[in-house]
Amino acid sequence: MEEEYLAEPVRHSLNTITSVEECEMLASFSVVPLGASEGVKELVAEALKIVDQSGLSYKLGAMQTTIEGDSEKVMEVILRCHRRILELAPRVLTYITLDERTGATGRMEGKVAAVEGVLGKKLSRE
Secondary structure (H helix, E strand, C coil), rough: CCCCCCCCCCEEECCEEECCEEEEEEEHHHHECCCCCCCCCHHHHHHHHHHHHHHEEEEECCCCCCEEEEEEHHHHHHHHHHHHHHHHCCCEEEEEEEEEECCCCCCHHHHHHHHHHCCCCCCEEE
């Protein structure tokens, strides 16, 4: 018997199909400029301005940025970052990992806390 995953599909402006029920999206992404004349850190800073001004929860990492929020807003922010870097570099690669879970919020911190709870300690060494 086939399961029906999307009871009432709706099309969003990004041409994605989601269920009517709200989902929080957790997304890790990195925008890689190729062939840019200026340094990468300046270009990354340009993308981070967009993330910071979005109002979404985010965490900057050494190799990627993780953001959390409404799926449409998350995808919009990532696409804006991609396009901004494309204005500054002749080519850009954007890598995205998405995780959506219906009814779950605060997962950026919660997923880390869950693993730390299993081990009984904080997992960070700087």
